[in-house]
Amino acid sequence: MSQPLSAAVDLIVLGGMILTLNEANDIHQDGALAIRKDTIVAVGPRPEILARFSAATVLDYAADIILPGLINAHTHAAMTCFRGLADDLPLEVWLNDYIFPAERQISRDLVYWGTKLAIAEMLLSGTTTFCDMYLFADAVAQAAREAGMRAVVGEVLYDFPSANYGPKDNGLRFTEELIQTWRHDPLIRVAVQPHAVYTCSPDLLKRCGELAERHDTRLIIHLSETRQEVADCQQHYGASPVEHLFNLGLLNTRLVADHGVALSHHDQDLLAAQGVSVVHCPESNMKLASGVAPIVSLLAKGVNVALGTDGCASNNNLDLFQEMDTAAKLHKVYHLDPTVMSASTVLHLTTVSGARALNLHDRIGSLEPGKQADLIVIDCDRPHLTPMYQPYSQLVYAAMGADVRTVVIAGRPVVQDRRLLTLDVEEAMAKVREYARQIKAKVEPR
Ligand SMILES: CSC[C@H]1O[C@@H](n2cnc3c(O)ncnc32)[C@H](O)[C@@H]1O
Numbered sequence: 300m301s302q303p304l305s306a307a308v309d310l311i312v313l314g315g316m317i318l319t320l321n322e323a324n325d326i327h328q329d330g331a332l333a334i335r336k337d338t339i340v341a342v343g344p345r346p347e348i349l350a351r352f353s354a355a356t357v358l359d360y361a362a363d364i365i366l367p368g369l370i371n372a373h374t375h376a377a378m379t380c381f382r383g384l385a386d387d388l389p390l391e392v393w394l395n396d397y398i399f400p401a402e403r404q405i406s407r408d409l410v411y412w413g414t415k416l417a418i419a420e421m422l423l424s425g426t427t428t429f430c431d432m433y434l435f436a437d438a439v440a441q442a443a444r445e446a447g448m449r450a451v452v453g454e455v456l457y458d459f460p461s462a463n464y465g466p467k468d469n470g471l472r473f474t475e476e477l478i479q480t481w482r483h484d485p486l487i488r489v490a491v492q493p494h495a496v497y498t499c500s501p502d503l504l505k506r507c508g509e510l511a512e513r514h515d516t517r518l519i520i521h522l523s524e525t526r527q528e529v530a531d532c533q534q535h536y537g538a539s540p541v542e543h544l545f546n547l548g549l550l551n552t553r554l555v556a557d558h559g560v561a562l563s564h565h566d567q568d569l570l571a572a573q574g575v576s577v578v579h580c581p582e583s584n585m586k587l588a589s590g591v592a593p594i595v596s597l598l599a600k601g602v603n604v605a606l607g608t609d610g611c612a613s614n615n616n617l618d619l620f621q622e623m624d625t626a627a628k629l630h631k632v633y634h635l636d637p638t639v640m641s642a643s644t645v646l647h648l649t650t651v652s653g654a655r656a657l658n659l660h661d662r663i664g665s666l667e668p669g670k671q672a673d674l675i676v677i678d679c680d681r682p683h684l685t686p687m688y689q690p691y692s693q694l695v696y697a698a699m700g701a702d703v704r705t706v707v708i709a710g711r712p713v714v715q716d717r718r719l720l721t722l723d724v725e726e727a728m729a730k731v732r733e734y735a736r737q738i739k740a741k742v743e744p745r
């Protein structure tokens with residue numbers, strides 16, 4: 300009897316353990332993935348996949364863990380240029396006295412190179428998708444596209460003039476053009492991104508909401524990051540920031556609320572009822588002493604919560620493995636209960652829930668047929684990852700970004716055996732060092 304011919308695919312990846320993060324949370328010991336172009340066509344036990352498929356390229360990670368690429372649901376990538384410029388300050392002082400003045404002088408070129416550096420850092424530590432809010436978002440999109448990285452980008456919108464587009468009205472026009480430009484791109488999406496309720500008038504916020512609705516994009520905003528923000532909003536509008544957005548008709552499933560630290564139970568109930576996603580940024584909240592976001596309570600109420608690093612000036616790195624570890628431990632100590640935030644929950648926030656927040660859940664977040672082949676390989680042959688009892692625990696509490704060996708985005712290897720294939724990291728570091736020299740000459744570092 301002749302064997303049936305196996306179907307041709309472009310890439311087969313073998314793994315010691317494949318964590319699918321699918322609905323059933325399937326784990327394939329000695330598993331394999333078959334990938335055609337940018338899409339996963341099958342995932343399962345290795346003998347079965349190798350019997351069904353053949354590929355010109357086989358990546359053999361038979362001793363390693365494979366999982367979906369991590370999703371950084373909130374960052375300001377180009378702020379790598381301000382890493383360490385002003386530390387140990389509360390948010391209002393940090394932002395008004397250091398960061399906003401530094402950002403008044405930035406250029407498209409700085410954003411491009413700062414983002415390239417951030418992309419290098421993110422790819423090398425296992426992030427395959429990032430959601431960015433910054434100035435010159437066209438440069439962010441260009442940098443991501445060139446590196447083959449998936450991104451949701453947005454031009455920051457506020458009432459005062461911007462270094463990119465000048466007066467505020469131009470910001471909405473700029474955003475609309477950005478949406479048109481990237482509409483058919485397989486890796487880049489654009490979102491409408493007003494900065495915060497304390498920098499955007501109700502009129503601007505409403506126009507942002509209309510734009511997001513017209514183009515069916517996410518509407519993303521820093522929300523209730525500090526108690527000061529809530530107190531100021533109460534004073535101005537007689538409402539909390541969440542209630543304020545509700546009153547403006549903006550609280551719905553397209554809204555993504557970054558931070559969500561100072562939330563009353565009424566705020567949390569509104570977010571849950573309206574289907575708003577929250578992006579938790581624990582390290583930034585800890586460093587700026589903003590507080591502890593009520594993530595355990597939000598999850599219990601059914602809110603979709605994703606994980607983000609925020610920018611490099613308030614973190615000060617983009618390593619989601621560190622962020623996951625911090626998230627899990629922060630809520631344990633806050634609640635004096637080690638059961639409130641498990642490793643598995645945190646890994647879900649950083650994959651499946653991140654995808655949902657960005658409206659990419661039909662494409663990424665888990666490894667299953669029909670989804671994009673965005674995956675990372677963790678080198679398990681390391682002292683601090685030995686022995687291996689429980690993969691989720693190992694990834695969240697013991698692994699580091701530096702353990703990422705290989706990264707595939709849309710079926711294309713972008714990091715292989717810790718080597719970046721799609722960008723010149725030395726060049727990006729040199730450019731950012733040069734920008735730092737110029738920034739130092741103008742803004743007194745603290
Ligand atoms: C110009 S893009 C976004 C804008 O936000 C600033 N920013 C960075 N981190 C935070 C944060 O935690 N809360 C509020 N604003 C933040 C960033 O510097 C840019 O000005």
Ligand SMILES: [Zn+2]
Nearest residue numbers: 521557609610
């Ligand atoms: Zn932010």
